[in-house]
Amino acid sequence: MNANMRTKLNAIKGLICAIASVSAVQAQDSQILYSNTSDPTLGSYAPADNETEFGDQVEFFNVTGGGTTVTEFRFEYFSSEATGDAVLRFRANDGELFNGVASPSTLLYESPPFNLQADYKTVEVTGLAVVIPDNAFTFTIEFANLGATQDVGLLIRNPPELGTSFDDLWVDNGGDWALKTIPLTTANLAANIVGIVPEPGTTTLALMGLGSLLGYGFIRRKK
Numbered sequence: 001m002n003a004n005m006r007t008k009l010n011a012i013k014g015l016i017c018a019i020a021s022v023s024a025v026q027a028q029d030s031q032i033l034y035s036n037t038s039d040p041t042l043g044s045y046a047p048a049d050n051e052t053e054f055g056d057q058v059e060f061f062n063v064t065g066g067g068t069t070v071t072e073f074r075f076e077y078f079s080s081e082a083t084g085d086a087v088l089r090f091r092a093n094d095g096e097l098f099n100g101v102a103s104p105s106t107l108l109y110e111s112p113p114f115n116l117q118a119d120y121k122t123v124e125v126t127g128l129a130v131v132i133p134d135n136a137f138t139f140t141i142e143f144a145n146l147g148a149t150q151d152v153g154l155l156i157r158n159p160p161e162l163g164t165s166f167d168d169l170w171v172d173n174g175g176d177w178a179l180k181t182i183p184l185t186t187a188n189l190a191a192n193i194v195g196i197v198p199e200p201g202t203t204t205l206a207l208m209g210l211g212s213l214l215g216y217g218f219i220r221r222k223k
Contacts, residue, residue, distance in 0.1 A: 033070070034059070044078040050143055055104070057165065065135060071128050072193070077123070079150065085144055092133055
């Protein structure tokens with residue numbers, strides 16, 4: 001092997017190591033994707049049948065395309081009694097159209113049931129690795145085993161500090177999702193979402209550099 005070829009191979013090895021290092025660093029980076037924690041609270045909401053699944057469609061801040069991984073999720077609820085339980089779900093908006101808008105459908109995440117506590121409470125879900133196929137999704141809650149006179153619902157806050165949310169909510173009507181508004185208020189549910197955004201640009205540039213080196217080496221060998 002001549003000195004020039006050895007130099008090129010060493011450069012390729014170095015670039016491969018750089019790509020691996022960039023990927024490792026990127027894998028550790030997380031950021032707030034969506035935040036709606038504005039004060040004051042604007043009340044709480046649940047459908048008239050408070051054991052119906054419902055939720056809010058949110059769009060990440062400064063994210064385009066899919067592949068973002070949600071690692072942490074926080075939401076708030078109120079319950080007048082320490083009775084019943086709830087399940088948190090993430091759904092992709094890839095279902096049938098309602099008024100021209102794709103409804104929640106594909107299940108991306110479902111939590112184990114958790115017990116409700118009385119008063120205003122915050123639930124933090126950590127250690128997630130939920131890949132979101134788009135830059136938006138719908139998070140939902142479904143209450144169950146509630147008391148006959150129990151008042152329960154997710155807290156409403158507005159406006160979001162990061163990301164966006166439409167001014168309505170998705171409610172499941174026996175498998176047919178519909179959009180609902182809340183009279184006299186903006187229907188944005190309190191939530192905070194943290195995750196990892198893929199950065200293909202950096203890796204792509206590195207791979208392009210690797211391709212250039214390989215191509216250059218190939219051209220040199222042809223001479």
